[in-house]
Amino acid sequence: MIRKIRFYFETIIVLLIGWISSRLSPSKRLVFGKFLGKILSILLRKRKKVASENLTLAFPNKDAKWIKDIAQKTFENMGIVFAEFLALGWLDENSIKDYVRFENIELIRQKFDEGKGVILLSGHYGNWEFLAYSVYVYLKLPVLIVVKPLSNYVLDKIVNKYRTRLGNNVVSMYESAFKVVRTLKEGGIIALLADQSATKDRDIFVDFFGRKAATFDSPAYFALKYDVPIIVGFAQREKYYYKVHLVELNHSDLKFDKSGIFELTHRYIKLLEEVIREQPELWLWTHRRWKHSPN
Numbered sequence: 001m002i003r004k005i006r007f008y009f010e011t012i013i014v015l016l017i018g019w020i021s022s023r024l025s026p027s028k029r030l031v032f033g034k035f036l037g038k039i040l041s042i043l044l045r046k047r048k049k050v051a052s053e054n055l056t057l058a059f060p061n062k063d064a065k066w067i068k069d070i071a072q073k074t075f076e077n078m079g080i081v082f083a084e085f086l087a088l089g090w091l092d093e094n095s096i097k098d099y100v101r102f103e104n105i106e107l108i109r110q111k112f113d114e115g116k117g118v119i120l121l122s123g124h125y126g127n128w129e130f131l132a133y134s135v136y137v138y139l140k141l142p143v144l145i146v147v148k149p150l151s152n153y154v155l156d157k158i159v160n161k162y163r164t165r166l167g168n169n170v171v172s173m174y175e176s177a178f179k180v181v182r183t184l185k186e187g188g189i190i191a192l193l194a195d196q197s198a199t200k201d202r203d204i205f206v207d208f209f210g211r212k213a214a215t216f217d218s219p220a221y222f223a224l225k226y227d228v229p230i231i232v233g234f235a236q237r238e239k240y241y242y243k244v245h246l247v248e249l250n251h252s253d254l255k256f257d258k259s260g261i262f263e264l265t266h267r268y269i270k271l272l273e274e275v276i277r278e279q280p281e282l283w284l285w286t287h288r289r290w291k292h293s294p295n
Contacts, residue, residue: 007152007153007154007155008154010152010154010155011152011154011155011158014086014155014158015086015158017036017082017083017086018086018087018089020032021033021083021084021086021087022086022087022089022090022091024087026098026099026240026241027240029080029083029084029087030080030083030240032083033076033079033080033081033082033083033084034076034079034080035079036079036080036082036083037075037076037077037078037079037080037082038072038075038076038079039079040075040078040079040082041072041075044075044286047286048071048072048075048286050285050286050287050288051071051074051075051285051286052067052068052071054285054287054288054289054290055067055070055071055280055285057209057211057290058209058210058280059209059280070280070281070285071285073281074281074283074284074285074286075286076281077126077237077281077282078284078286080127080237081126081127081128081129084099084127084129084130085127085129085130085159085162086162088129088133088162088165089162089165093137093166096130096133096134096137097134097137097138098241099127099130099134099240099241099242100127100130100131100134100137100235100241100242100244101241101242101243101244102134102138102233102244102245102246103243103244103245103246104245104246105135105138105139105246107231107246107248108120108135108139108141108189108231108246109139109141111229111231111248112139112141112187112189114229115187116184116187116226116227116228116229117183117184117185117186117187117188117189117190117226117228118188118189118190118228118229118231119184119189119190119191119192119219119222119223119228119229119230119231120132120135120143120189120190120191120192120231120233121191121192121193121194121219121230121231121232121233121249121268122191122193122232122233122234122235123193123194123195123234123272123275123283124193124195124196124283124284124287125195125234125235125236125272125275125276125282125283125284126234126235126236126237126242126279126282127235127237127242128193128235129163130235130242131191131233131235131244132145132163132168132191133163133166133168135189135191136166136167136168137166140167141189142167142168142169142188142189143168143169143189143190143191144168144169144170144171144179144180144183144188144189144190144191145163145168145169145170145171145190145191145192146170146171146172146173146176146180146190146191146192146193147160147163147170147171147172147173148172148173149172149173149174173192180222181222181226184222184226184228185226192218192219194215194216194218194219194265194268195269195272195283196216196284196287196289197213197214197287197288197289197290197291197292198214198215198216198217198292199214199292200214200292200293203215203216203217204217204261204262204265205292205294206262206265206266206269207266207269208269208272208273208289208290209273211290212290212293212294213269213289213290213292214291214292214294215265215269216265217261217262217265219264219265219268220251220260220261220262220264220265220268221261223249223251223264224251224254224255224256224260224261224264225256229248229249230248230249230251230264230268231246231247231248231249232246232247232248232249232268232271233245233246233247234272234275236275236278236279236282237279237282247271249264249267249268249271250267251264251267
């Protein structure tokens with residue numbers, strides 16, 4: 001009972017924040033998000049320590065002041081994503097197009113028209129929630145989004161309602177295999193993030209900022225097994241909007257075997273690392289990315 005009451009209390013707070021955020025302009029919403037981020041950095045001190053430790057591992061040549069500054073800005077980005085996403089229920093399609101500006105959105109349509117299905121791959125960078133949502137806004141093509149369920153099941157239902165408001169669908173990452181395969185076989189589009197720590201025994205270890213990191217191999221597995229194109233994109237913040245440049249992750253030279261899956265996963269991680277180095281504060285450093293050892 002206490003747990004249920006806590007879930008409803010948390011949900012009410014989140015909905016209140018969303019209502020406030022929805023009344024703000026994009027510029028004021030950005031300021032509001034940074035404010036939320038500062039509160040989060042105070043409340044989540046353990047996560048802030050994790051962020052600092054991760055940054056120190058990834059950027060060993062940077063001094064303590066730089067590490068502290070980027071760690072704080074990481075929380076500010078979390079707050080901004082929080083504020084923007086919670087306003088989603090009140091944002092119309094034109095507002096979304098103002099927020100997310102693709103340089104080459106036609107690449108998705110082109111690959112979709114080939115009829116093999118499409119895998120959209122990104123990471124917890126910039127505003128990742130707006131990416132799959134905005135694909136439907138631009139192309140009117142439904143996307144199956146693979147998500148990690150929230151522990152608060154009450155809030156989880158509301159968050160997924162936002163994600164599917166216009167026509168997309170969601171599936172839990174723990175129950176996704178069948179729906180992902182069926183969607184791809186039917187020529188549909190799936191979207192997922194594969195940048196957080198994977199399972200030690202089932203997935204693979206790939207170099208990430210010079211260190212071996214357990215990495216999900218499912219995107220590469222599906223792409224090679226079913227000959228499906230992978231399109232990678234990241235939402236890079238430019239003042240009050242996000243710029244997205246899409247890249248097809250070529251795998252025409254790879255076979256569906258262990259070495260092929262490893263190489264394709266490595267190509268994704270390499271792109272991810274390159275974009276993080278451009279604006280490290282936009283990535284979610286609060287996750288224990290190197291918590292597993294290959295030994």
